[in-house]
Amino acid sequence: MKKRATVRDVAAEAGVSPATAARALSGNASVDPVLARRVAAASQRLGYTTNVMARALRTQQTGTIGVVVPSITNPFFVSAVEALEGVLARSNRSLVLCDARNSALTEAERIEFLVSRMVDGLVVIPVSRRDSRQALNLAAAHGPVVQFDRYAPSTNTDFVGADNAEGVRQMVEHVQALGARTMAYVGAQPTSSSAAERLDAFRGLAGSPSGDRRMEFLDDFTTEWGRTAGEHLLADGPLPDAIVCGADLIAVGLLSVLQDAKVKVPADVKIVSYDDSMMGLITSPRLTSVRQPVELMAEEAIRLLGDRPDGEPRPSRKSIFSPTLVIRESTATASSRPSRTEHSDRAAPHPAAIP
Amino acid sequence: MKKRATVRDVAAEAGVSPATAARALSGNASVDPVLARRVAAASQRLGYTTNVMARALRTQQTGTIGVVVPSITNPFFVSAVEALEGVLARSNRSLVLCDARNSALTEAERIEFLVSRMVDGLVVIPVSRRDSRQALNLAAAHGPVVQFDRYAPSTNTDFVGADNAEGVRQMVEHVQALGARTMAYVGAQPTSSSAAERLDAFRGLAGSPSGDRRMEFLDDFTTEWGRTAGEHLLADGPLPDAIVCGADLIAVGLLSVLQDAKVKVPADVKIVSYDDSMMGLITSPRLTSVRQPVELMAEEAIRLLGDRPDGEPRPSRKSIFSPTLVIRESTATASSRPSRTEHSDRAAPHPAAIP
């Protein structure tokens, strides 16, 4: 439990004042090159590393931004975190990650935790479009906040997301072009904005509910729910021509149940999904899925965080990106074969470091 | 960008001294109930939240422990993080998560970052048993460090892990009992201790390499490598009776390639895997896999972190837990059918909150 060396230690060792040592260490201010070298050497010898908390207390800046995700179990959120981290790393900043356990209450706690750690900004994927608002507003009073992927109406926060209606439109039109007439939607309750927007889009596109051409199964974004929904579908009579899933997590659960029941995908039923995560690549067939440009979204989010010249309030902004449908075997037509080359399109996954 | 209220603000508002306010806020010391109430009210009114960094600077305690994982992409590490967080939450502490991007260099940076943030302790799943040592030793000089799941020989750190030799023994004996004579091992290069121990165990159990009854494919713990290895296996002639995988990530990649090639699992070849992650449940067939008692391991790790009465050095300790083999369809015998009930054994996943 050795005590860490401080600026004073370094200063003493180098025979200068703490102020000079600090200046030399920071590199910015003008210091006699000779002294600077002496300080560097002393710092080296003592194994000095600056105490981030002390510095933060003084400068009110931590070089760290906080990220809150609903659940780290969802691979899409993992990829978002990795993308954000990549962007931050480029400017020598880091990220502290919090998991809200899909609870707005825990989320509020985590946001508070991060605020009290004086993060320079907050990127939040809100749990609920209703219950996340209060914590978000509170946080926004203390520093810049960007909502990511999901949105809870809030006056002082920016938003970066993808166009869910557009994504669902691509899904539906794709399977319709393949001949699907009846469709089921398996997604999450519209408590989050993304779930709500996807559901709304599906409803708007997939015919009338009374016409028996549309089915809806709503619960949450989990594999378990995908399984349960699959069982419902199997029990409810003839399968639809296509199943539209609100997330890969759901789709993989659903798929495993269908396969246990010897249902052939895509021959008997086509499956389209959302997120384009690694999960959709390890199933057989691989999943046709909507990809969101997480990298670009992450860049934009960090840009917006820093985009308050004097910390002054400014009108909040929304940046919406268009998603694209990646077509794979789960909707393949008879003539197309499993493509082995498909993996290559995500060949260079962004490595992660959190913070 | 409102300035946060401080103890002094609260004190002024309540008409007491900062010290009294602080005492009242902390709840520990003895304060006149009347004043205490006044302080509480004032704190409420001002929306006071204690500045964690300032407190830490003073007390040298942050109530936060740092966790460094090789890559958050590996579901086993995610489950470890979730387990650790669960344990910490129970004692009102939180965790800051870092991802080393599978690089010892990044790992060293992250460890340094955490040390400079004055975390109360460090749980590290080291990237490499060789290259992680230096950073670990450095960190151990400043506070308690526990290595988790993987081990890089180090004098001042404790270790909590599972018995890899035992796990592999169970895998091998299971498939042998099912009649497998030839076996392939698909795992990672022995740069990490777990990869090394699993490989060694396999070598010790699966017959001589010259006897043509054993094959080895080594690279890293990724799905991509599982695919590549699968292609090698298919190209290399007749498949073995069983394939022993060093991780679920590998197994799912391997499985997807085998299925593209119309190989039947388990009829044509049995697959056993390691980690018992969610990935093994979404494949078809589901994976027989070795489960490590992450929950218990996490508890033990946190216990060891706090187990240095005066921060005094003490002889380091190792805690080794026994894993268990969870049998599923990827090694099912002809008579056994896919069990739908299998999911229930992981019905209550430990929710996560990081920190």
Add this chain to the structure above:
DNA sequence: TTGAAAGCGCTAACAC
């Protein structure tokens, strides 16, 4: 260019 001194927000002695 350098040093002395003040202070970020908090708590722990030490007096009263």
Add this chain to the structure above:
DNA sequence: GTGTTAGCGCTTTCAA
């Protein structure tokens, strides 16, 4: 039981 004071480690005026 309460207030005063000092100081955690750092940066940054302000003088010299």
